[in-house]
Amino acid sequence: xxxxxxxxxxxxxxxxxxxxxxxxxxxxxxxxxxxxxxxxxxxxxxxxxxxxxxxxxxxxxxxxxxxxxxxxxxxxxxxxxxxxxxxxxxxxxxxxxxxxxxxxxxxxxxxxxxxxxxxxxxxxxxxxxxxxxxxxxxxxxxxxxxxxxxxxxxxxxxxxxxxxxxxxxxxxxxxxxxxxxxxxxxxxxxxxxxxxxxxxxxxxxxxxxxxxxxxxxxxxxxxxxxxxxxxxxxxxxxxxxxxxxxxxxxxxxxxxxxxxxxxxxxxxxxxxxxxxxxx
Amino acid sequence: xxxxxxxxxxxxxxxxxxxxxxxxxxxxxxxxxxxxxxxxxxxxxxxxxxxxxxxxxxxxxxxxxxxxxxxxxxxxxxxxxxxxxxxxxxxxxxxxxxxxxxxxxxxxxxxxxxxxxxxxxxxxxxxxxxxxxxxxxxxxxxxxxxxxxxxxxxxxxxxxxxxxxxxxxxxxxxxxxxxxxxxxxxxxxxxxxxxxxxxxxxxxxxxxxxxxxxxxxxxxxxxxxxxxxxxxxxxxxxxxxxxxxxxxxxxxxxxxxxxxxxxxxxxxxxxxxxxxxxx
Numbered sequence: 417x418x419x420x421x422x423x424x425x426x427x428x429x430x431x432x433x434x435x436x437x438x439x440x441x442x443x444x445x446x447x448x449x450x451x452x453x454x455x456x457x458x459x460x461x462x463x464x465x466x467x468x469x470x471x472x473x474x475x476x477x478x479x480x481x482x483x484x485x486x487x488x489x490x491x492x493x494x495x496x497x498x499x500x501x502x503x504x505x506x507x508x509x510x511x512x513x514x515x516x517x518x519x520x521x522x523x524x525x526x527x528x529x530x531x532x533x534x535x536x537x538x539x540x541x542x543x544x545x546x547x548x549x550x551x552x553x554x555x556x557x558x559x560x561x562x563x564x565x566x567x568x569x570x571x572x573x574x575x576x577x578x579x580x581x582x583x584x585x586x587x588x589x590x591x592x593x594x595x596x597x598x599x600x601x602x603x604x605x606x607x608x609x610x611x612x613x614x615x616x617x618x619x620x621x622x623x624x625x626x627x628x629x630x631x632x633x634x635x636x637x638x639x640x641x642x643x644x645x646x647x648x649x650x651x652x653x654x655x656x657x658x659x660x661x662x663x664x665x666x667x668x669x670x671x672x673x674x675x676x677x678x679x680x681x682x683x684x685x686x687x688x689x690x691x692x693x694x695x
Numbered sequence: 696x697x698x699x700x701x702x703x704x705x706x707x708x709x710x711x712x713x714x715x716x717x718x719x720x721x722x723x724x725x726x727x728x729x730x731x732x733x734x735x736x737x738x739x740x741x742x743x744x745x746x747x748x749x750x751x752x753x754x755x756x757x758x759x760x761x762x763x764x765x766x767x768x769x770x771x772x773x774x775x776x777x778x779x780x781x782x783x784x785x786x787x788x789x790x791x792x793x794x795x796x797x798x799x800x801x802x803x804x805x806x807x808x809x810x811x812x813x814x815x816x817x818x819x820x821x822x823x824x825x826x827x828x829x830x831x832x833x834x835x836x837x838x839x840x841x842x843x844x845x846x847x848x849x850x851x852x853x854x855x856x857x858x859x860x861x862x863x864x865x866x867x868x869x870x871x872x873x874x875x876x877x878x879x880x881x882x883x884x885x886x887x888x889x890x891x892x893x894x895x896x897x898x899x900x901x902x903x904x905x906x907x908x909x910x911x912x913x914x915x916x917x918x919x920x921x922x923x924x925x926x927x928x929x930x931x932x933x934x935x936x937x938x939x940x941x942x943x944x945x946x947x948x949x950x951x952x953x954x955x956x957x958x959x960x961x962x963x964x965x966x967x968x969x970x971x972x973x974x
Contacts, residue, residue, distance in 0.1 A: 478928055481763030488758070592929035624913030626922070627906060634903025641934075643905070645922045649757055650871035653920075 427451040427459040427468035433574040434552035439501045439597040440472045441573075456486055460493045463602060471495065471600040477505070478594050480528060482644060487616075487658060490600075490686055497614050497687025499599035502695045504592075507533055509584035510555050510575050511567045517583060522546055524554040525569035533569055536587040555580055594695045598687070612641075612691040613669070615659045617680035618648065626657065628679050636672035638663045641693075656682075662691055706730040706738040706747035712853040713831040718780045718876040719751045720852075735765055739772045742881060750774065750879040756784070757873050759807060761923060766895075766937060769879075769965055776893050776966025778878035781974045783871075786812055788863035789834050789854050790846045796862060801825055803833040804848035812848055815866040834859055873974045877966070891920075891970040892948070894938045896959035897927065905936065907958050915951035917942045920972075935961075941970055 426448050428436035437450050451468050453459045459471045473489075476482045490497070507529055511520070523530070523537065524546045530537070537545065548554050554568035559578040567583060568574070575582050598614075619625035633640065642660035663669045677683055705727050707715035716729050730747050732738045738750045752768075755761045769776070786808055790799070802809075802816065803825045809816070816824065827833050833847035838857040846862060847853070854861050877893075898904035912919065921939035942948045956962055 478926055479764065479767070481925070482760055484760030485758065590928065623916050623918050624909070626919060627909035627913045630903070630906035630909055634906045637902050639902050640905060640924075643922055643924045644760075645919075646760065647757055649869065655920075657922075 423447060423449045424470060425449045425451055425468045426470045426472055427453050427462045428472050429453055429456050429459055429474075430550045431552040431556060433555065433571070433577040434550055435503060435505065435571060435595060436472050436474065436597070437552070438571055438573050439474075439503045439595075440470075442503060443472065443499060443501045443597075443599055444470070456489055460489055460495065460600075463495060463600065464493060466602070469601060470498075472501070473598050473600060474595050475598045476596045476642075477528075478592070479532070479590060482658075484646065487646075490598075491616065491684070495600040495602065496604040497598045497689055498601050498604070499689045500612070500692050501597045501599065502594050502693055503597065504594050504695050505532070505588060506571060506586055507551075507569050507588040508572065508575065508582045509536075509567050509587055510558070510570055510578075510580040511583045512558060512562070512564055513579070513581045515564050515567075515581075515583070519565060520567050522563075522566040523569060524548050524557070524566060526551045526554075529569045532588045532590065532593060535589040536584070552577075599689075600687075604688070607690070608666070610688040610690050611664065612660065612662045613688045614686040615661065615684065616656060616686055617659075617676075617683040618654060618656055619680055625679065629676050632675045632679070633661060633672055636663075636668040636675075637665070638668060638672050702726060702728045703749060704728045704730055704747045705749045705751055706732050706741045707751050708732055708735050708738055708753075709829040710831040710835060712834065712850070712856040713829055714782060714784065714850060714874060715751050715753065715876070716831075717850055717852050718753075718782050718874075719749075721782060722751065722778060722780045722876075722878055723749070735768055739768055739774065739879075742774060742879065743772065745881070748880060749777075751780070752877050752879060753874050754877045755875045755921075756807075757871070758811070758869060761937075763925065766925075769877075770895065770963070774879040774881065775883040776877045776968055777880050777883070778968045779891075779971050780876045780878070781873050781972055782876065783873050783974050784811070784867060785850060785865055786830075786848050786867040787851065787854065787861045788815075788846050788866055789837070789849055789857075789859040790862045791837060791841070791843055792858070792860045794843050794846075794860075794862070798844060799846050801842075801845040802848060803827050803836070803845060805830050805833075808848045811867045811869065811872060814868040815863070831856075878968075879966075883967070886969075889967040889969050890943065891939065891941045892967045893965040894940065894963065895935060895965055896938075896955075896962040897933060897935055898959055904958065908955050911954045911958070912940060912951055915942075915947040916944070917947060917951050 426440045462468045551570040552574045555570045555574035555578045639662045644658045646656045648654040741747045830849040831853045834849045834853035834857045918941045923937045925935045927933040
C-alpha cells in the first residue's frame, strides 16, 4: 500500500511564476499546489474557506516600503504568521525564442517592475511601455497570443514556465532590491523554536511611552528589526505600532512580553516564527 | 506706481484640481500659479531649476501608508521641508450636467481612489471600471471629450474646474481617510517659531540603540508623531529611521538634538516647520 501525501496548497496573489510563487517555492520547495488569486483579499478568503493551507503575502519591499493594506488584511483575518521569505527582485527582458531586439515594439509589465527598470528603458525610448497587473501574466500572454513584437519584464520562473527566452538579464536599476513575504496559515506555529515575532500595539499619547516599551525590549536583549507607526484612523494622536523583534533566548522574550503588556493596549502577537532573512 | 506681486509658483504631481492642488490651495490659498508635473521626480527637477518656488508632495496616507519613494526623493534632492498639510480624501461621483445614473457605463479614476470606493462600486456591478493615472485628469477628459456615458471619481475641486456635477457625494468607504503633504522649497525656513521637525538617521545594530535615542527625546519632553524603520539597501542589519518630532520649548529641542547626535550617524534634519495637523 502506498500512502499518497497531499501536496501543500498555497494561495498567491497573481499568476503562476510570479514573484509570489517564486517566494512560495523558496519556502516550501517546488512540490506544492499553487492557487492563483486575483487579489490579496482573495488569498485570505481562500485560506479562510480551507481551500488553501497557506498564503504567501508580500509585506514590504526595500524600495517601495511596507504594503500597509496587507497589514490591514492581517488584522482583519487574524491568520497567524508562521514564516517569512526574502526574495531578491531580479528582472529580465523575456521574449519568444527567435525574436530579435530590433523587432520589439512593446514592453509589458507591472508598473512597479517598469519603474525599477527605468534606467534600462530610458536608453530605448522607441519602445512603447504597456502597464499590466502582473509580471508573470505578461509573460504568459506573449506565449498564448504568440506576440513577436512584445517583451515582458519578469523573473526567470516566468521564462521557464511560459517557454520564453531571456533577451536581457538583470535590467533592474537597483540590484539590491528585495521583497519580504510572510507565510500565513490557519493555526499558530506548534514549534517551540521560533526566534522572531511580529507584534502590533498602541501606546498612550504621553511623551516617552514608546521609549518605555523599547527600553523593556532592550533590557531583555531583544532586537528590533522593524518599527512603523500608523495613526489610528479617526483618533487624533493615537498610534498603532507594527514591530518585528528577534531574540536568542526564549525566557527573555516571555519576560519582555509580560512587561510590555502593562504599557500597551490592543496588543496582538501577529505571529511567532523562525527568522529567515537570507535574500 | 503699482507693484505687481509675483504669484507663488507651486509644482504638483498630476493635473490641476487634483488632491495635490487642493493641498496647495489649503496651504497657500488659491492665488497661486500651479505647475503641473507628470511625476514626483519632475516636481523636484522643476524646483531645482528654479521654475517653481515650492513643491507640494504627498508623503503618507492613512490607509496606504508612507510613500517611501518620495522619502528617497527628499534625500536625493535635499530640499528642506518647510510645512505640512493634512487633507481629508473625499471622493465624489462626477458627471456632465444632465447625465442620469442609469446612462452610465464607465467609471474612471486612479486605482487607489477606485479601491477606496469599493463598497459603493460593489453595489453597481454593471459599471465598468477603468483605471487612470490621475483623478482630476479623468474629470477633465469627461469634459473635453463630452463623455455622456462616463463618470469620474474625484474631488470637489475637479467638479468646479471642469464644470461637472456631483452625482453622488462622499462615496469613499472610509470617511476618515486623509493624506499628509509636505511643502518643499529651495531654502530652509527662516522663521524661528517652528515646533515640528522631520529627521532621518541611522543607529548602530546593538540592542537598545534606538531606545537610547527615544529616551533622550522623551527626557526633553519631545513627542514622537511618526517613526519608520527602513533597511539600508545592501547593508545587512543596518536601518535608516524616519522620525517626526514635536516640541513646545525650543531649548528642549536644541538640547535633545545635540545629545541624539552622539548616538546616531548620517543624521539629517529634513526640515523644521510649524505643526499643522488639522484635517
